[in-house]
Amino acid sequence: MAIPASETVVFGIIGAGTVSTLHASAIRNCSEARLAAVADLCEERARKLADGASTYTSYHSLLERPDIDVVCVCVPSGMHMSVCMDAAQAGKHVIVEKPLEVTLEKADAIINACDAAGVKLGVIFQLRFLPDVGAVKETVSSGTLGKLVMGDAYVKWHRSQDYYDSSDWRGTWQMDGGGVLMNQAIHHVDLLQWMMGPVDSVFGYTATLVRERIEVEDTAVACLRFTSGALGTIEACTSAKSGVPARLEIRGETGNIVLEDGKIVLWDVDNVSQPAFEPVDMGSGFSDPKAITSVGHQAQIRDMVRAIKENRPPAVDGHEARKAIEIITAIYRSARAGVPVKLPV
Ligand SMILES: NC(=O)c1ccc[n+]([C@@H]2O[C@H](COP(=O)([O-])OP(=O)(O)OC[C@H]3O[C@@H](n4cnc5c(N)ncnc54)[C@H](O)[C@@H]3O)[C@@H](O)[C@H]2O)c1
Numbered sequence: 001m002a003i004p005a006s007e008t009v010v011f012g013i014i015g016a017g018t019v020s021t022l023h024a025s026a027i028r029n030c031s032e033a034r035l036a037a038v039a040d041l042c043e044e045r046a047r048k049l050a051d052g053a054s055t056y057t058s059y060h061s062l063l064e065r066p067d068i069d070v071v072c073v074c075v076p077s078g079m080h081m082s083v084c085m086d087a088a089q090a091g092k093h094v095i096v097e098k099p100l101e102v103t104l105e106k107a108d109a110i111i112n113a114c115d116a117a118g119v120k121l122g123v124i125f126q127l128r129f130l131p132d133v134g135a136v137k138e139t140v141s142s143g144t145l146g147k148l149v150m151g152d153a154y155v156k157w158h159r160s161q162d163y164y165d166s167s168d169w170r171g172t173w174q175m176d177g178g179g180v181l182m183n184q185a186i187h188h189v190d191l192l193q194w195m196m197g198p199v200d201s202v203f204g205y206t207a208t209l210v211r212e213r214i215e216v217e218d219t220a221v222a223c224l225r226f227t228s229g230a231l232g233t234i235e236a237c238t239s240a241k242s243g244v245p246a247r248l249e250i251r252g253e254t255g256n257i258v259l260e261d262g263k264i265v266l267w268d269v270d271n272v273s274q275p276a277f278e279p280v281d282m283g284s285g286f287s288d289p290k291a292i293t294s295v296g297h298q299a300q301i302r303d304m305v306r307a308i309k310e311n312r313p314p315a316v317d318g319h320e321a322r323k324a325i326e327i328i329t330a331i332y333r334s335a336r337a338g339v340p341v342k343l344p345v
Pocket residue numbers: 014015016017018019020039040041042045057058059074075076077079097098099124126167183289292
């Protein structure tokens with residue numbers, strides 16, 4: 001299973017839809033990786049993404065190839081468990097899109113299958129890999145902000161009716177696992193808990209206000225109490241006329257930091273100056289799901305390659321990735337029951 005440092009790590013991609021282009025370009029950008037094959041039920045889509053690599057309409061045929069070391073799982077969210085478990089049983093390392101799965105039970109089944117097969121499980125949360133976000137995490141974790149008092153995530157995005165109508169899995173409980181919280185805001189829910197620490201309890205309201213023919217929420221708010229005692233909020237929608245960059249606000253006794261679209265826009269920290277990085281063009285993913293930068297995916301694919309070669313866990317493994325699913329599950333339960341919900345759920 002271990003791959004020598006000098007060798008190329010061979011990738012396959014399962015699911016050749018919207019997000020798969022970020023995986024393909026990330027693999028092609030990594031000098032230690034090669035894309036060998038793509039599988040999609042739609043042959044034309046697979047061929048377009050493969051650009052010369054082999055294509056399959058059955059992902060089982062891709063998994064039979066002994067030369068493939070790792071597969072990127074880019075199928076609809078509620079199919080992640082079956083594909084990841086098949087990949088693990090075939091001895092392939094797995095890098096799967098967010099959310100790891102649509103329920104905690106299915107997420108745990110993937111974690112257990114990968115552990116049992118002795119393969120690595122990496123889960124895409126690409127925002128964690130942006131330079132500004134990493135620097136903020138380091139600063140918060142070092143205690144420089146003093147006692148943390150508030151952590152807020154604002155994800156006021158736009159997803160058109162056409163987006164929800166484009167595939168029959170979108171906006172369903174079974175395949176999407178939820179609406180704006182489980183699909184879009186999960187990135188910022190993840191960052192919030194990564195920075196602020198575990199969540200003790202939540203109270204949520206969700207609503208379907210504008211989008212039609214969906215089972216899930218297009219608008220959501222939640223109040224959070226973190227285990228540390230700090231408080232916070234999540235406000236998220238895909239229903240507004242247009243989207244704006246997502247904001248993450250971390251406030252402590254001795255420092256305030258605000259990130260917008262993964263970039264630091266407020267740095268007010270006692271005795272520590274703001275780090276400076278090359279600006280990253282984040283695209284306009286807040287309004288258009290096809291306009292997301294591949295910069296984060298590139299860093300995460302590189303991390304997976306290094307994890308395989310160094311035989312260490314990837315930076316975002318299954319246990320890390322399930323934390324955001326648990327918080328969102330608690331918000332959904334709270335919204336349904338009309339009462340606060342304590343974690344673990
Ligand atoms: N990290 C991000 O920012 C980001 C962005 C978009 C989507 N995603 C995630 O990526 C996943 C896919 O989303 P998408 O928007 O690309 O969906 P999509 O509908 O555009 O693409 C899914 C693809 O999977 C294929 N597929 C379905 N069942 C299959 C099977 N059994 N075998 C092979 N192929 C199969 C479909 O034909 C389709 O081409 C979701 O989990 C989503 O949450 C993540």
